[in-house]
Amino acid sequence: MYCRFCGKEVGDAKWCPYCGAQQPAQEDKTFFNGSNSEESRNAWGEQINLNTPAPRTNGFSIAGLILSFFSPLLGLIFSLIGLVKSRQYQSGRVIAIIGIIVSIATFIFNTIVYNYMRPYIEQILLEAGYVF
Ligand SMILES: [Zn+2]
Structure with missing residues (x-):
């Protein structure tokens, strides 16, 4: 599985080890796509706008x-x-x-x-x- 925010391979981790973003649970596919969850928090409690993908290393x-x-x-x-x-x-x-x-x-x-x-x-x- 790849992190929704930084695009790195994170396996089955609940939190991305690279950027700290919470990963969707396997049974909850709508977590990141649901229209009612436009914002989430990373591991440090910072708000993340899900509509704006994080910059990736070019x-x-x-x-x-x-x-x-x-x-x-x-x-x-x-x-x-x-x-x-x-x-x-x-x-x-x-x-x-x-x-x-x-x-x-x-x-x-x-x-x-x-x-x-x-x-x-x-x-x-x-x-x-x-x-x-
Ligand atoms: Zn990440």
């Missing part, structure tokens, strides 16, 4: 941002997926946008290094005795 955005520093193409792909998924996950939108910007910046930086710095780097390597 792994695509995080992966996209990390990858953008090393591989602009992969960083851009993961960041774009993260941006699309950010509405569904309710998280990772800003991280995805930063990832897209960093991907483009890394691509431009790599292009500049390759096109303009390469002759100098080759010259340094030649003078150091490196044979191409």
